Amino acid sequence: MADKPYDIFIIGGGVNGCGIARDASGRGLSVALAEMHDLASGTSSASTKLFHGGLRYLEYFEFRLVREALVEREVLLKAMPHISWAMRFVLPYSRASGRRPAWLIRLGLFLYDHIGGRKILPATKTIDLTIDVSGAPLKDIFRRAFEYSDCWVEDSRLVVLNARDAALRGARIMPHTKVINARRQDGLWHIETHDSTGTKSIFSAKCLINAGGPWVEDILKHKVNQPSKDSVRLVRGSHIITRQLFAHEKCYALQGKDGRIVFAIPYEQDFTLIGTTDIDHADLATPPRCSDAEIDYLLGFASNYFKTPVGRDDIVARFSGIRPLYNDGAGNASAATRDYVLRLDDVAGDDVAGVPLLNIFGGKITTHRKLAEAALAEIAPFFPKMSGDWTAGVALPGGDFAVDGFEQLVAEIEIQYAFLPAGVARRLVRAYGTDARHILAGIKSADDLGDDFGAGIYAAELDWAVKHEWVASAEDFIWRRTRLGLRLNADEIARIDQYVQGKNQ
Ligand SMILES: Cc1cc2nc3c(=O)[nH]c(=O)nc-3n(C[C@H](O)[C@H](O)[C@H](O)COP(=O)(O)OP(=O)(O)OC[C@H]3O[C@@H](n4cnc5c(N)ncnc54)[C@H](O)[C@@H]3O)c2cc1C
Structure with missing residues (x-):
C-alpha cells in the first residue's frame, strides 16, 4: 500500500480532472490525480480555445449551458488575464451565405449579449464591411456583418495551471500514470496504477472521480468494472493551421449552408486557425486525426468567404480531438448536447454504499470551473467538514494582475x-x-x-x-x-x- 487513503482520487488530467483537483484541494481535501499521458494530452489541448457561450447552441435551446458559459467568460478572464483575452468575432452576412435569416442572428446575438451578465466585454454591433478592416480579406458579396464578443484561452496552459495550483494546495499530480483497475473494498477505493517506468502502485481513496473525458465509459466498463446506463458519444473535431490569412486581430465566425459555424482565428502571431468539424468517431483505439475529407470541408468553408481561396499549400499543421459528449440520443453529432452530466454512484450494493464514484460526462473548457463546483457539491455529503465554493475570483498561478494589466x-x-x-x-x-x-x-x-x-x-x-x-x-x-x-x-x-x-x- 503506497499511501494513506486520499479523500479523492481523480482519473484524468484534462481540464475537468485538473479543475476538480484544484477546487477540492482548496477546500482542504487530500487529492491525488493520475493522468495516463501528459497533462492535457487528450481533448483539452485540441479545442478551438474559446471561452464562449456557443451562439449555435441557442438553436438547440441549451439556455442553461449558454447562460452559465457566458457568465463564466468574465469570471475566467479575471482569474487568468495572462492566458485568456477578449476577442471580437465578425459574422459576415449575405443572403447566399447561410441558412439563418438576419433577424434570427440578431435575436441570437441579443440574447447572447443580455443573458450572460456582460460587464467587461463590449456589446454586439452591426458593421459595414466595405469600410471595416475585417472586410478587406472577404469576398465583395459580404457587405454587412455582426460583430460580437467572446474570449480566447490557451487551453493546455489552462490545464497545467489548474494542476499547478492544485499541487500548490497539496494535491499529488501524477502524469504518465495509468489507472488500470479500481475496486471498492473495506469502505475504500483501491486503485492500481502503472507509471511510464512500468512501476505498479496501489492507492486508496474515499472517493473516486472518473474524469476520463473520451475514456469515461472505457474506464467505467474496463477499469472500474461497473455497469452503467449512461454512455458517451465520441464526436471528432478537427482544425487546420494555415499561414496567416489576414493581418488584423478580429476573428471570423463563418456560417455554412449546413448550419454549422466554422471559426477563422488569428493564431500565434503568424498563423490562422480554422475549425472545426463535427463527426462521430467510431473507436477510441483509433487516435483522432484530421482526415482529408475534413481538410477539404474546412478549406471549402473558408474559401466560400475569403477573396483568395485557401488551399492545401496554405496548411502548416492540423490537429484533431474527441468531444466526450453525453449520449442524449440526438440524431446528428452537431445536435448532441454540449452540457455536462454528472453521475454519482454510491449505492451499487450495501457493502459499497458510502464509497462514492462520480462519473463526468461532457463539459466544455469554458465550464470547467462550474463543473468542478458541481462535482464537489455532488460529493459534499461524504465530506461534511469540506469548505464551500471558493474558486470564483481567485487567480490561477501567474494571473494575479489586473484584467487590463x-x-x-x-x-x-x-x-x-x-x-x-x-x-x-x-x-x-x-x-x-x-x-x-x-x-x-x-x-x-x-x-x-x-x-x-x-x-x-x-x-x-x-x-x-x-x-x-x-x-x-x-x-x-x-x-x-x-x-x-x-x-x-x-x-x-x-x-x-x-x-x-x-x-x-
Ligand atoms: C474540436 C474541439 C473543439 C472544442 N472547442 C471548445 C471551445 O472552443 N471551448 C470550449 O469551452 N470547449 C471546447 N471543446 C470542448 C472541450 O475541449 C472538452 O469538453 C474538454 O477539453 C474535455 O475535457 P476532459 O478533461 O473531460 O477530457 P480530456 O481533456 O480528454 O481529459 C481526459 C484525460 O483522461 C486521461 N485518461 C483516460 N483514461 C485514463 C486512465 N485509465 N488512467 C489515467 N488517465 C486516463 C486521458 O489521457 C485524458 O488526458 C472542444 C472540443 C473539441 C474536440
Missing part, C-alpha cells in the same frame, strides 16, 4: 530585463503571467538565460517548465505548455528533448 506587465518586464530578445518578454507574460518574474529571477544578462534553443526558448524557461509544469519531453513543451513547435526545426526539437530528458533524470 497585460501590456503594463510586459512593459515592466521589458524594462527590467532589457537584454531579452524582441518578443520574449511578451511571450513569457502570455504563458506565465507574473510567474515570468520567477523564471527570470536572478538573471542579470543574456548569458544568464542559459542555452539558446531557438524561437526565444532558453534553458531558464525549460528549467521552470520541468520543475513546475511536469514537462517530461520536448513534445510536452512545444505542443502543450507552448505552441512553439510551429517555429522549431527537427534539430532544435531534438536538442530540447535531450535537455528536458536530462533534467528529468
Whole structure:
C-alpha cells in the first residue's frame, strides 16, 4: 500500500480532472490525480480555445449551458488575464451565405449579449464591411456583418495551471500514470496504477472521480468494472493551421449552408486557425486525426468567404480531438448536447454504499470551473467538514494582475530585463503571467538565460517548465505548455528533448 487513503482520487488530467483537483484541494481535501499521458494530452489541448457561450447552441435551446458559459467568460478572464483575452468575432452576412435569416442572428446575438451578465466585454454591433478592416480579406458579396464578443484561452496552459495550483494546495499530480483497475473494498477505493517506468502502485481513496473525458465509459466498463446506463458519444473535431490569412486581430465566425459555424482565428502571431468539424468517431483505439475529407470541408468553408481561396499549400499543421459528449440520443453529432452530466454512484450494493464514484460526462473548457463546483457539491455529503465554493475570483498561478494589466506587465518586464530578445518578454507574460518574474529571477544578462534553443526558448524557461509544469519531453513543451513547435526545426526539437530528458533524470 503506497499511501494513506486520499479523500479523492481523480482519473484524468484534462481540464475537468485538473479543475476538480484544484477546487477540492482548496477546500482542504487530500487529492491525488493520475493522468495516463501528459497533462492535457487528450481533448483539452485540441479545442478551438474559446471561452464562449456557443451562439449555435441557442438553436438547440441549451439556455442553461449558454447562460452559465457566458457568465463564466468574465469570471475566467479575471482569474487568468495572462492566458485568456477578449476577442471580437465578425459574422459576415449575405443572403447566399447561410441558412439563418438576419433577424434570427440578431435575436441570437441579443440574447447572447443580455443573458450572460456582460460587464467587461463590449456589446454586439452591426458593421459595414466595405469600410471595416475585417472586410478587406472577404469576398465583395459580404457587405454587412455582426460583430460580437467572446474570449480566447490557451487551453493546455489552462490545464497545467489548474494542476499547478492544485499541487500548490497539496494535491499529488501524477502524469504518465495509468489507472488500470479500481475496486471498492473495506469502505475504500483501491486503485492500481502503472507509471511510464512500468512501476505498479496501489492507492486508496474515499472517493473516486472518473474524469476520463473520451475514456469515461472505457474506464467505467474496463477499469472500474461497473455497469452503467449512461454512455458517451465520441464526436471528432478537427482544425487546420494555415499561414496567416489576414493581418488584423478580429476573428471570423463563418456560417455554412449546413448550419454549422466554422471559426477563422488569428493564431500565434503568424498563423490562422480554422475549425472545426463535427463527426462521430467510431473507436477510441483509433487516435483522432484530421482526415482529408475534413481538410477539404474546412478549406471549402473558408474559401466560400475569403477573396483568395485557401488551399492545401496554405496548411502548416492540423490537429484533431474527441468531444466526450453525453449520449442524449440526438440524431446528428452537431445536435448532441454540449452540457455536462454528472453521475454519482454510491449505492451499487450495501457493502459499497458510502464509497462514492462520480462519473463526468461532457463539459466544455469554458465550464470547467462550474463543473468542478458541481462535482464537489455532488460529493459534499461524504465530506461534511469540506469548505464551500471558493474558486470564483481567485487567480490561477501567474494571473494575479489586473484584467487590463497585460501590456503594463510586459512593459515592466521589458524594462527590467532589457537584454531579452524582441518578443520574449511578451511571450513569457502570455504563458506565465507574473510567474515570468520567477523564471527570470536572478538573471542579470543574456548569458544568464542559459542555452539558446531557438524561437526565444532558453534553458531558464525549460528549467521552470520541468520543475513546475511536469514537462517530461520536448513534445510536452512545444505542443502543450507552448505552441512553439510551429517555429522549431527537427534539430532544435531534438536538442530540447535531450535537455528536458536530462533534467528529468
Ligand atoms: C474540436 C474541439 C473543439 C472544442 N472547442 C471548445 C471551445 O472552443 N471551448 C470550449 O469551452 N470547449 C471546447 N471543446 C470542448 C472541450 O475541449 C472538452 O469538453 C474538454 O477539453 C474535455 O475535457 P476532459 O478533461 O473531460 O477530457 P480530456 O481533456 O480528454 O481529459 C481526459 C484525460 O483522461 C486521461 N485518461 C483516460 N483514461 C485514463 C486512465 N485509465 N488512467 C489515467 N488517465 C486516463 C486521458 O489521457 C485524458 O488526458 C472542444 C472540443 C473539441 C474536440
